[in-house]
Amino acid sequence: MVASIRGSSAVVGVGLTNFHGLPGMNHMEIMAQAVEKAIADAGIHKNEIDGIFSANFVELLTPLTIAEYFGLNPTFMDGTNTGGSVFVNSMQSAAAALHLGLCNVALICYGSNSATGKFTHPPAMRTVEDVYKPRNPISPYALAANRHMHEFGTTKEQLAEVAVSARQWAQLNPAATMRDPLTIEEVVNARMIVDPLGLLDCCLVSDGGAAMIMVRSDRAKDFPKPPVYMLGVGSRTDHNIISAMPDLTVTPAREAAAAAFAMAGVTPADIDVVELYDAFTINTILFLEDMGFCDKGEGGNFVSNGNIAPGGSLPVNTNGGGLSCVHPGMYGMFLMIEAVQQLRGECGDRQVKGAKLAACNGNGGFLASQVTAIFGTEETL
Amino acid sequence: MNKEIPVENPGPLQTFEDNLAKGEFKIQQCKECGQHVFYPRQLCNHCGSSSLKWVEISGRGTVYSTSVVRRKPERGGDYNISLIDLEEGPRMMSRVMDVEPTEVTIGMQVSAHVGLVEEKPAVVFYNKEQGDKEW
Ligand SMILES: [Zn+2]
Numbered sequence: 001m002v003a004s005i006r007g008s009s010a011v012v013g014v015g016l017t018n019f020h021g022l023p024g025m026n027h028m029e030i031m032a033q034a035v036e037k038a039i040a041d042a043g044i045h046k047n048e049i050d051g052i053f054s055a056n057f058v059e060l061l062t063p064l065t066i067a068e069y070f071g072l073n074p075t076f077m078d079g080t081n082t083g084g085s086v087f088v089n090s091m092q093s094a095a096a097a098l099h100l101g102l103c104n105v106a107l108i109c110y111g112s113n114s115a116t117g118k119f120t121h122p123p124a125m126r127t128v129e130d131v132y133k134p135r136n137p138i139s140p141y142a143l144a145a146n147r148h149m150h151e152f153g154t155t156k157e158q159l160a161e162v163a164v165s166a167r168q169w170a171q172l173n174p175a176a177t178m179r180d181p182l183t184i185e186e187v188v189n190a191r192m193i194v195d196p197l198g199l200l201d202c203c204l205v206s207d208g209g210a211a212m213i214m215v216r217s218d219r220a221k222d223f224p225k226p227p228v229y230m231l232g233v234g235s236r237t238d239h240n241i242i243s244a245m246p247d248l249t250v251t252p253a254r255e256a257a258a259a260a261f262a263m264a265g266v267t268p269a270d271i272d273v274v275e276l277y278d279a280f281t282i283n284t285i286l287f288l289e290d291m292g293f294c295d296k297g298e299g300g301n302f303v304s305n306g307n308i309a310p311g312g313s314l315p316v317n318t319n320g321g322g323l324s325c326v327h328p329g330m331y332g333m334f335l336m337i338e339a340v341q342q343l344r345g346e347c348g349d350r351q352v353k354g355a356k357l358a359a360c361n362g363n364g365g366f367l368a369s370q371v372t373a374i375f376g377t378e379e380t381l
Numbered sequence: 382m383n384k385e386i387p388v389e390n391p392g393p394l395q396t397f398e399d400n401l402a403k404g405e406f407k408i409q410q411c412k413e414c415g416q417h418v419f420y421p422r423q424l425c426n427h428c429g430s431s432s433l434k435w436v437e438i439s440g441r442g443t444v445y446s447t448s449v450v451r452r453k454p455e456r457g458g459d460y461n462i463s464l465i466d467l468e469e470g471p472r473m474m475s476r477v478m479d480v481e482p483t484e485v486t487i488g489m490q491v492s493a494h495v496g497l498v499e500e501k502p503a504v505v506f507y508n509k510e511q512g513d514k515e516w
Pocket of ligand 1: 411412413414415416425426427428429430
């Protein structure tokens with residue numbers, strides 16, 4: 001029996017930048033703003049950081065750049081790139097490295113100027129799909145949405161419910177990018193981008209930076225803020241290009257979430273707040289199903305009638321998500337930070353009262369990498 | 382540059398593309414487990430064997446999912462992107478060419494044809510010519 005990392009590490013510092021109004025700054029400068037805030041939040045000196053976990057879409061060797069930029073001399077680095085899920089995946093690596101004593105203070109961080117800078121991808125392997133010119137990343141998600149509609153009768157209106165719920169949460173979040181009222185009709189009738197996904201089924205393109213500090217639990221109470229404990233994590237993938245995905249209606253989140261819930265020793269029914277990577281409206285439906293918040297094929301019904309909006313039975317994407325709050329190329333950091341802030345009780349008008357357990361699911365590539373994490377307050381340990 | 386170096390043992394992907402340039406659509410089949418492999422690989426993604434042979438296939442397939450990329454008319458207009466399940470098992474991305482992009486439906490029977498997509502050789506699919514071997 002391997003040692004469990006349940007509860008063995010905790011988040012003790014988080015930092016977020018503004019999500020707009022950052023023209024003229026590069027991704028490292030935006031990241032540094034977030035790191036400064038996370039360090040201050042944790043009450044540490046930057047030289048205490050000895051674990052660096054980061055990846056992005058604009059450069060290789062990211063952990064080296066970060067060590068250099070901040071003047072650090074890390075003992076453990078992880079620059080694995082699983083797409084937008086990577087920071088939840090990094091959190092798994094950080095928890096393991098902390099548990100083994102390979103590092104003592106882990107920094108997970110990201111910054112991007114996707115909206116105001118030139119957004120470029122480093123070279124990727126040529127694939128047999130390229131010649132057909134899918135409009136990536138939208139086309140793969142559109143193909144998944146269409147298959148879900150075909151198999152389960154999911155409707156455009158149900159997809160729109162996801163966008164409207166996210167917007168209603170964003171209206172409670174002063175930091176969110178999109179806060180104007182939004183109706184089902186506006187989402188359904190928005191300009192089609194890749195059928196069946198219209199403009200308002202797609203996430204924002206924003207700037208933004210985010211950073212998180214983790215330590216081993218034995219010293220988690222030595223920091224100013226209430227620690228948020230890592231109770232469970234699971235990471236899975238089964239493809240990279242969309243034509244290699246075995247079933248477009250079932251993502252690897254099914255196995256990732258099962259592993260995370262098993263480690264945490266809780267079930268979906270125990271969860272108070274859920275943060276999912278909503279790059280597109282279909283994502284929220286797929287992940288709610290795959291994680292076990294509803295049965296496969298029931299996601300469309302589950303999100304209807306405001307069930308995941310403020311006042312609904314399950315608070316989902318309480319910051320407004322990638323659809324209405326922030327999406328700077330990779331969103332995985334932001335869903336974990338929202339979970340941490342909900343469990344600390346720092347979320348103001350959008351606070352889920354008494355939240356003790358949060359579930360996050362990071363998505364990377366084209367529904368390819370799925371990483372679920374369960375966080376809890378001290379009483380859930 | 383590399384173009385000057387003669388390729389004596391092209392890799393699986395290069396072989397696939399060389400076949401396409403000759404108008405042939407062949408995929409790999411594993412000699413160990415018998416399953417078909419696509420995209421072209423060095424090892425069978427089912428059983429791990431390196432004993433793969435190139436085979437002709439029926440070319441018949443079924444649309445597994447479909448979408449329409451919206452594009453301005455002056456840039457070429459809307460086009461279809463589909464995932465096709467080949468009769469032999471593998472799934473591939475392609476375009477259904479003889480049906481309006483919005484009229485391609487999941488479950489539609491289609492057949493393969495080596496054609497051009499924006500001037501590059503590619504396997505595309507037709508609905509009306511189903512059953513006909515086109516290459
Ligand atoms: Zn085989």
